[in-house]
Amino acid sequence: MTDTLIPFAEAIERYEPVIGLETHVELGTRTKMFCGCVTTFGAEPNSQTCPVCLGLPGSLPVVNRTAIEYTIRIGLALNCTIAEWCRFARKNYFYPDMPKNFQISQYDEPLCTDGYLDVEVNGKTVRVGIERVHLEEDTGKSLHVGGATGRIHGAEYSLVDYNRAGIPLVEIVTRPVTGTGEDAPVAARLYVTELRDLLRSLGVSDVRMEEGSLRCDVNTSLAPPGAPWGTRTETKNVNSLRSVERAVRFEIERQAAVLDAGGRVIQETRHLHEDTGTTTSGRSKEEAQDYRYFPEPDLVPVAPPRDWVEQIRASLPEAPAKVRARLRAEWNVSALEMDAIVNAGALDLVGGALAGQHRVDHVAGEPVVERARGDQFRDPGDLGGRDREDSQLGLGVVRTPGQLAQPPLAGVSRRRAGRDRVGD
Amino acid sequence: MELTRMTAAELSAALASREVSATEVTRAHLDRIAAVDDRVHAFLHVAADSALEQARDIDARRHHGENLSPLAGVPVAVKDVFATKGLPTTCGSRILEGWHPPYDATIVQRLKQSGAIILGKTNMDEFAMGSSTENSAYGTSHNPWDLDKIPGGSSGGSSAAVAAYEAPLAIGTDTGGSIRQPAAVCGIVGTKPTYGGSSRYGVVAFASSLDTPGPFGRTVLDAALLHEAMSGHDPMDSTSIDAPVPPVVAAAREADVSGMRIGVVAELGGEGYQPGVLARFAESVELLESLGAKVTEVSCPHFRYALPAYYLIAPSECSSNLARFDAMRYGLRVGDDGTRDAEEVMALTREQGFGAEVKRRIILGTYALSSGYYDAYYGKAQQVRTLIIRDFDAAFGQVDVLISPATPTTAFRIGERADDPMAMYLADLATIPSDLAGNAAISVPCGLADEDGLPVGLQVMAPAMADDRLYRVAAAAEAAFTRRWGHPLLAEAKGL
Numbered sequence: 001m002t003d004t005l006i007p008f009a010e011a012i013e014r015y016e017p018v019i020g021l022e023t024h025v026e027l028g029t030r031t032k033m034f035c036g037c038v039t040t041f042g043a044e045p046n047s048q049t050c051p052v053c054l055g056l057p058g059s060l061p062v063v064n065r066t067a068i069e070y071t072i073r074i075g076l077a078l079n080c081t082i083a084e085w086c087r088f089a090r091k092n093y094f095y096p097d098m099p100k101n102f103q104i105s106q107y108d109e110p111l112c113t114d115g116y117l118d119v120e121v122n123g124k125t126v127r128v129g130i131e132r133v134h135l136e137e138d139t140g141k142s143l144h145v146g147g148a149t150g151r152i153h154g155a156e157y158s159l160v161d162y163n164r165a166g167i168p169l170v171e172i173v174t175r176p177v178t179g180t181g182e183d184a185p186v187a188a189r190l191y192v193t194e195l196r197d198l199l200r201s202l203g204v205s206d207v208r209m210e211e212g213s214l215r216c217d218v219n220t221s222l223a224p225p226g227a228p229w230g231t232r233t234e235t236k237n238v239n240s241l242r243s244v245e246r247a248v249r250f251e252i253e254r255q256a257a258v259l260d261a262g263g264r265v266i267q268e269t270r271h272l273h274e275d276t277g278t279t280t281s282g283r284s285k286e287e288a289q290d291y292r293y294f295p296e297p298d299l300v301p302v303a304p305p306r307d308w309v310e311q312i313r314a315s316l317p318e319a320p321a322k323v324r325a326r327l328r329a330e331w332n333v334s335a336l337e338m339d340a341i342v343n344a345g346a347l348d349l350v351g352g353a354l355a356g357q358h359r360v361d362h363v364a365g366e367p368v369v370e371r372a373r374g375d376q377f378r379d380p381g382d383l384g385g386r387d388r389e390d391s392q393l394g395l396g397v398v399r400t401p402g403q404l405a406q407p408p409l410a411g412v413s414r415r416r417a418g419r420d421r422v423g424d
Numbered sequence: 425m426e427l428t429r430m431t432a433a434e435l436s437a438a439l440a441s442r443e444v445s446a447t448e449v450t451r452a453h454l455d456r457i458a459a460v461d462d463r464v465h466a467f468l469h470v471a472a473d474s475a476l477e478q479a480r481d482i483d484a485r486r487h488h489g490e491n492l493s494p495l496a497g498v499p500v501a502v503k504d505v506f507a508t509k510g511l512p513t514t515c516g517s518r519i520l521e522g523w524h525p526p527y528d529a530t531i532v533q534r535l536k537q538s539g540a541i542i543l544g545k546t547n548m549d550e551f552a553m554g555s556s557t558e559n560s561a562y563g564t565s566h567n568p569w570d571l572d573k574i575p576g577g578s579s580g581g582s583s584a585a586v587a588a589y590e591a592p593l594a595i596g597t598d599t600g601g602s603i604r605q606p607a608a609v610c611g612i613v614g615t616k617p618t619y620g621g622s623s624r625y626g627v628v629a630f631a632s633s634l635d636t637p638g639p640f641g642r643t644v645l646d647a648a649l650l651h652e653a654m655s656g657h658d659p660m661d662s663t664s665i666d667a668p669v670p671p672v673v674a675a676a677r678e679a680d681v682s683g684m685r686i687g688v689v690a691e692l693g694g695e696g697y698q699p700g701v702l703a704r705f706a707e708s709v710e711l712l713e714s715l716g717a718k719v720t721e722v723s724c725p726h727f728r729y730a731l732p733a734y735y736l737i738a739p740s741e742c743s744s745n746l747a748r749f750d751a752m753r754y755g756l757r758v759g760d761d762g763t764r765d766a767e768e769v770m771a772l773t774r775e776q777g778f779g780a781e782v783k784r785r786i787i788l789g790t791y792a793l794s795s796g797y798y799d800a801y802y803g804k805a806q807q808v809r810t811l812i813i814r815d816f817d818a819a820f821g822q823v824d825v826l827i828s829p830a831t832p833t834t835a836f837r838i839g840e841r842a843d844d845p846m847a848m849y850l851a852d853l854a855t856i857p858s859d860l861a862g863n864a865a866i867s868v869p870c871g872l873a874d875e876d877g878l879p880v881g882l883q884v885m886a887p888a889m890a891d892d893r894l895y896r897v898a899a900a901a902e903a904a905f906t907r908r909w910g911h912p913l914l915a916e917a918k919g920l
Contacts, residue, residue, distance in 0.1 A: 058513075059527075060625050094767070099748065294802060297663075
């Protein structure tokens with residue numbers, strides 16, 4: 001079935017888009033979120049696994065301290081509030097690439113909340129509100145063999161690689177972005193670009209969209225000016241900056257046609273086809289699963305000490321936007337010229353040339369995160385000779401006999417008012 | 425003396441002085457298993473070869489003058505819920521038939537390191553859900569006092585093995601009473617340590633916030649020796665408490681209650697409790713007073729809501745914990761004939777692999793966690809849990825330990841409650857509050873009920889990480905009772 005489309009300019013004349021982005025970032029920790037397995041990309045399938053990340057009966061998770069630290073770095077760089085106390089939750093659903101058939105995630109108690117990221121869009125600053133930054137574990141990867149589309153339907157058989165299962169994944173969720181009008185698709189792309197550059201500068205991830213270490217879900221809705229927001233669709237797993245823009249643009253053209261015809265937009269997930277730039281319907285939200293979230297009883301709450309948070313704050317590098325503004329002033333170039341330099345990926349080259357030293361590593365596309373980690377953000381090290389970053393020392397709630405009287409699960413309901421509002 | 429009749433403490437001494445070898449001790453217990461286990465059915469798997477190999481190793485090390493720990497050479501039976509490298513681990517379920525874990529549970533690892541001999545894996549209610557072992561997919565275990573009676577559950581294989589002299593020691597898990605209830609109805613000692621006091625790593629989860637591994641022994645001292653060997657902080661379990669193990673062995677040796685303040689829980693007794701159980705409990709109270717304890721009555725008003733709260737929390741957690749049994753990676757796989765997709769294979773496998781009680785609890789828990797019902801069920805149950813914790817806090821502000829009957833009744837007949845889940849659930853009436861609160865509790869034999877001549881357990885409850893108090897009180901009661909009876913209670917067991 002081909003969707004009817006309305007030309008973009010026409011659609012924007014009649015409707016105002018609201019966009020929202022959920023970005024998943026694989027953290028560049030040396031080991032996985034809840035076990036000591038290493039996270040190297042591209043290893044022999046199922047060679048980086050253990051009882052914990054395979055979800056074998058009896059195994060238990062232990063939180064990776066470095067992953068918490070990286071998430072706090074991200075939260076602080078996005079001007080968020082860092083929770084004094086938060087918990088992990090189980091998101092329950094069945095899928096063969098989920099070893100436990102639940103994902104350890106965060107639900108109504110994320111680690112970071114309420115921040116923003118400023119994005120320059122055609123000379124205007126758009127402040128994108130950040131609702132939350134939370135930490136979860138990645139799933140394994142299914143390879144469906146024999147089908148035409150690479151999807152599970154029609155496949156002869158499927159193979160599962162659990163190397164990715166348990167890699168720490170940060171989810172960054174924006175608030176709805178309004179008022180960008182015809183700039184909405186560009187704004188979406190520039191937000192992800194700015195976020196990617198920020199994450200790279202923080203040294204917390206290699207942010208390679210082509211390897212899936214940064215993935216986006218793009219929400220789009222349309223409504224006539226002044227009317228309440230329309231029903232949103234969610235385009236899943238958008239894997240390039242260009243596709244982010246195309247996904248928003250296509251959804252605006254498609255939804256405008258639906259609304260023009262007097263129809264209603266169905267709340268659903270959609271898949272983007274990189275070849276055509278079009279999206280097709282995935283599973284409908286109306287038959288969406290009930291994830292039966294509840295606080296993860298195998299983990300104690302995480303309570304990052306304030307002095308640790310302040311230490312992390314003090315170690316944050318200058319934000320990319322500030323670096324650009326400073327260099328623009330120093331170099332005395334126009335905004336347009338600066339954009340050209342940035343878009344050409346030549347910021348460091350120009351800077352190096354001006355300083356009389358070429359920093360070719362960056363230009364050559366060497367993974368900056370490796371360098372950064374080697375220099376500054378070396379993982380705090382193995383604890384007690386164990387090959388993992390798992391210590392909860394100094395960040396977990398210490399279980400003393402006195403505190404045991406308040407088990408982690410007691411009295412949870414006061415925080416659950418929003419549980420039906422937060423989507424997947 | 426016959427080796428299988430000796431306590432673990434006696435065996436430990438005899439092994440240390442080289443009066444007997446670990447191989448002799450192990451062989452004696454394997455022979456006993458061969459002689460009686462067709463009637464008791466305590467074991468799902470007897471690890472004869474690896475046990476003898478371990479024993480030979482201990483003997484060699486002792487021969488070389490190595491300094492060994494107290495349990496070196498003492499056999500231990502292991503509930504089939506603990507992952508054991510290279511030995512089958514079924515949890516009493518068809519769905520795990522044939523699974524050989526590639527790793528040892530932390531506690532199994534610790535027992536091996538301390539030189540304890542792993543005799544084999546004991547029967548249990550499927551995934552630890554039950555009070556009789558009747559929910560095992562591999563047949564029911566029998567009570568050595570009366571083979572027509574249940575040995576309790578879910579750790580009924582472990583309690584039966586110890587009561588039948590097939591093993592001097594055994595480990596189990598207590599989620600709602602699964603150590604104390606089988607200990608009580610088999611006339612032996614069983615402890616639920618403080619939650620977080622013993623590692624859950626490698627213990628196949630039923631209800632994560634409740635599951636607590638603990639020891640069985642024929643004497644209080646034996647249970648204490650095992651308690652000490654298996655406990656302590658484990659960095660692989662986030663809920664493990666990073667504090668020294670309470671001095672349980674020393675407390676069991678002191679066995680002194682003079683000056684202790686003991687509270688009788690008003691709500692755990694009366695209606696629903698068998699007269700013979702209440703009579704033995706009343707006698708225990710008098711006994712403890714005669715030993716110098718100060719006994720008062722204490723009220724814990726919210727305990728009456730413990731059972732319903734438990735039957736929301738435990739099934740909710742189990743519905744999530746048991747989701748991993750889906751035929752994809754290990755265990756049973758049904759219907760994988762090339763015509764069905766993964767989802768159908770998962771459904772068929774779970775349909776055929778799980779028993780009725782497990783399915784009942786998965787459905788209960790799935791419902792209780794569902795959107796729109798969470799606050800009314802799971803959320804509310806957690807609030808009740810907080811109230812129960814507060815009841816304990818208030819009580820422990822007045823007394824050092826609390827006591828009650830361990831179970832409302834003595835061992836019931838096999839089949840008697842099999843079709844009545846509610847009647848089965850009531851077996852854990854007195855034990856569940858300690859699980860919900862996470863504090864420590866023990867069951868110690870306190871006599872035989874007049875009606876049926878079957879053993880009755882006295883439950884002692886202590887605050888979190890005050891597990892030593894359990895052993896102090898239980899050992900004092902045990903010593904006084906044994907003096908009164910002229911022999912250990914178990915000497916009266918005539919089932920075998």
